[in-house]
Amino acid sequence: xxxxxxxxxxxxxxxxxxxxxxxxxxxxxxxxxxxxxxxxxxxxxxxxxxxxxxxxxxxxxxxxxxxxxxxxxxxxxxxxxxxxxx
Amino acid sequence: xxxxxxxxxxxxxxxxxxxxxxxxxxxxxxxxxxxxxxxxxxxxxxxxxxxxxxxxxxxxxxxxxxxxxxxxxxxxxxxxxxxxxxxxxxxxxxxxxxxxxxxxxxxxxxxxxxxxxxxxxxxxxxxxxxxxxxxxxxxxxxxxxxxxxxxxxxxxxxxxxxxxxxxxxxxxxxxxxxxxxxxxxxxxxxxxxxxxxxxxxxxxxxxxxxxxxxxxxxxxxxxxxxxxxxxxxxxxxxxxxxxxxxxxxxxxxxxxxxxxxxxxxxxxxxxxxxxxxxxxxxxxxxxxxxxxxxxxxxxxxxxxxxxxxxxxxxxxxxxxxxxxxxxxxxxxxxxxxxxxxxxxxxxxxxxxxxxxxxxxxxxxxxxxxxxxxxxxxxxxxxxxxxxxxxxxxxxxxxxxxxxxxxxxxxxxxxxxxxxxxxxxxxxxxxxxxxxxxxxxxxxxxxxxxxxxxxxxxxxxxxxxxxxxxxxxxxxxxxxxxxxxxxxxxxxxxxxxxxxxxxxxxxxxxxxxxxxxxxxxxxxxxxxxxxxxxxxxxxxxxxxxxxxxxxxxxxxxxxxxxxxxxxxxxxxxxxxxxxxxxxxxxxxxxxxxx
Numbered sequence: 001x002x003x004x005x006x007x008x009x010x011x012x013x014x015x016x017x018x019x020x021x022x023x024x025x026x027x028x029x030x031x032x033x034x035x036x037x038x039x040x041x042x043x044x045x046x047x048x049x050x051x052x053x054x055x056x057x058x059x060x061x062x063x064x065x066x067x068x069x070x071x072x073x074x075x076x077x078x079x080x081x082x083x084x085x086x
Numbered sequence: 087x088x089x090x091x092x093x094x095x096x097x098x099x100x101x102x103x104x105x106x107x108x109x110x111x112x113x114x115x116x117x118x119x120x121x122x123x124x125x126x127x128x129x130x131x132x133x134x135x136x137x138x139x140x141x142x143x144x145x146x147x148x149x150x151x152x153x154x155x156x157x158x159x160x161x162x163x164x165x166x167x168x169x170x171x172x173x174x175x176x177x178x179x180x181x182x183x184x185x186x187x188x189x190x191x192x193x194x195x196x197x198x199x200x201x202x203x204x205x206x207x208x209x210x211x212x213x214x215x216x217x218x219x220x221x222x223x224x225x226x227x228x229x230x231x232x233x234x235x236x237x238x239x240x241x242x243x244x245x246x247x248x249x250x251x252x253x254x255x256x257x258x259x260x261x262x263x264x265x266x267x268x269x270x271x272x273x274x275x276x277x278x279x280x281x282x283x284x285x286x287x288x289x290x291x292x293x294x295x296x297x298x299x300x301x302x303x304x305x306x307x308x309x310x311x312x313x314x315x316x317x318x319x320x321x322x323x324x325x326x327x328x329x330x331x332x333x334x335x336x337x338x339x340x341x342x343x344x345x346x347x348x349x350x351x352x353x354x355x356x357x358x359x360x361x362x363x364x365x366x367x368x369x370x371x372x373x374x375x376x377x378x379x380x381x382x383x384x385x386x387x388x389x390x391x392x393x394x395x396x397x398x399x400x401x402x403x404x405x406x407x408x409x410x411x412x413x414x415x416x417x418x419x420x421x422x423x424x425x426x427x428x429x430x431x432x433x434x435x436x437x438x439x440x441x442x443x444x445x446x447x448x449x450x451x452x453x454x455x456x457x458x459x460x461x462x463x464x465x466x467x468x469x470x471x472x473x474x475x476x477x478x479x480x481x482x483x484x485x486x487x488x489x490x491x492x493x494x495x496x497x498x499x500x501x502x503x504x505x506x507x508x509x510x511x512x513x514x515x516x517x518x519x520x521x522x523x524x525x526x527x528x529x530x531x532x533x534x535x536x537x538x539x540x541x542x543x544x545x546x547x548x549x550x551x552x553x554x555x556x557x558x559x560x561x562x563x564x565x566x567x568x569x570x571x572x573x574x575x576x577x578x579x580x581x582x583x584x585x586x587x588x589x590x591x592x593x594x595x596x597x598x599x600x601x602x603x604x605x606x607x608x609x610x611x612x613x614x615x616x617x618x619x620x621x622x623x624x625x626x627x628x629x630x631x632x633x634x635x636x637x638x639x640x641x642x643x644x645x646x647x648x649x650x651x652x653x654x655x656x657x658x659x660x661x662x663x664x665x666x667x668x669x670x671x672x673x674x675x676x677x678x679x
Contacts, residue, residue: 008665023175047298049324056162068171
């Protein structure tokens with residue numbers, strides 16, 4: 001039982017770490033590249049406008065999709081590793 | 087065949103399809119009515135979630151807002167997609183593991199209190215009804231145009247159809263019909279976009295065409311658009327915004343609202359396994375992104391097409407914009423689509439300088455030296471997507487298709503929301519709290535009556551909406567994000583969070599957000615009852631009512647944290663419950679009651 005508990009606590013810790021990592025990327029592309037850092041990216045032209053605009057209307061959405069699938073894939077591996085899957 | 091007949095044919099055929107599926111998959115028991123028997127594949131569920139999600143706001147209204155606001159309205163794109171990331175990581179898998187039917191179920195059980203359950207029910211109903219107002223606004227636009235009636239009649243017709251449709255089947259009917267609706271709406275959205283992207287840039291893929299060269303003028307499409315709109319006194323389409331704080335908060339509001347909206351969360355109760363809840367969120371976003379990546383192209387190209395329709399001389403290579411704007415089209419020679427939309431009252435013309443020509447520009451700028459005495463063409467943002475194929479002279483069947491798609495979008499979401507409202511009332515309020523002995527029949531009857539009540543209220547408020555469809559919907563997100571999202575998240579991530587904390591937090595989030603919204607947009611959304619004018623000068627720190635949800639959520643978190651620290655920790659069995667939702671192991675089917 002004690003082992004089970006440490007095991008479960010480890011799993012949860014790993015999950016929370018993974019979530020933090022993913023949300024850092026999530027915030028970086030949307031609030032960062034697309035909004036706050038747009039002036040810094042103004043020098044990089046993309047089809048008639050700049051990279052920040054592209055991130056706001058295309059890039060952030062594409063990144064979100066990759067993030068969710070990455071998270072789901074990683075979590076499946078964690079579920080197996082800790083024997084906590086279904 | 088007349089355009090009217092073609093529209094009727096497309097709308098009628100798509101309806102026959104949905105109703106056929108609804109009858110085929112008719113809900114038998116209450117459990118089927120709410121969660122489709124818990125056996126839906128992640129891809130199917132993703133597609134149905136996408137249809138549920140992409141409402142009149144996404145389909146009809148969003149591209150119009152992008153067209154009018156340009157870069158500044160990218161908030162809608164990021165907010166409504168980025169929410170899925172937090173949903174997939176912070177809520178969906180755990181709520182699936184918890185294994186009950188509804189959001190108030192989770193909050194009531196996790197916070198071991200019927201007060202918490204009741205507050206959650208109130209938050210859910212306020213957010214969902216606000217959302218349905220937005221749907222009725224959008225559906226009203228679609229119906230009025232395609233059935234060639236006034237906007238008011240369009241809204242009432244839409245209300246009737248949504249009601250019949252949602253009452254027919256429950257979730258199960260809705261899951262498979264929504265797959266069909268997704269297919270209809272995505273085809274309807276992308277086909278005109280492909281045609282228009284090809285016409286304007288030679289590149290048939292809208293998301294690339296938008297960043298390609300505009301064939302007629304030989305410069306990049308977005309650069310051309312910037313030139314055209316600035317010649318008419320508007321801000322550049324791609325211009326950066328000054329108020330970054332508001333933009334960040336608005337995006338955040340939409341994101342947390344996405345994760346807090348009951349009709350979306352409910353979707354993740356229907357997958358067989360916890361892992362499937364994560365994949366479902368990913369698939370849902372893939373299907374949503376197909377539309378969201380196309381929408382910016384639709385918006386920018388429609389804006390360009392609209393301007394060059396009114397000012398034909400601006401279309402090609404322009405040496406001098408001052409000359410190119412001199413000869414807008416004569417009102418007598420206006421295109422047919424302007425005539426047909428005029429009948430709905432959503433486009434109107436007023437020849438202020440009596441020259442018989444249409445001057446369309448930003449009249450905050452003084453152009454009296456051009457002989458202009460004010461903007462003469464008022465175009466409702468919400469018509470842009472629907473009018474788009476007509477503006478680009480696409481064939482009649484494309485117009486019929488977009489009619490069917492727009493109506494599908496509004497119907498599917500309105501139905502999903504009505505289901506969330508009715509289950510909150512019949513299941514959470516009546517069955518769990520007031521009369522546990524109610525029969526299945528009685529519960530279904532209560533569900534249907536509450537659907538009827540919700541739709542009447544939403545329709546009444548939809549006749550004088552607080553904004554364009556997407557803006558009204560954004561308010562609903564702010565409300566859900568400020569009230570439900572923090573409670574759900576803390577319920578999973580903090581074992582120490584207790585009942586008084588959650589209740590105080592939800593109330594603080596809901597009330598602060600509603601007060602801020604009502605102050606600027608009218609009390610209970612009744613027009614002309616607002617305390618302060620809804621202008622940026624009046625907003626506190628420049629935070630618009632649409633963006634306040636994020637602040638409300640922060641207030642919710644802070645109040646909940648503070649109250650929970652000074653009150654007793656939750657009992658051991660609740661802490662064990664929190665422990666158990668964190669691990670997929672041992673998740674059964676959604677638990678019956």
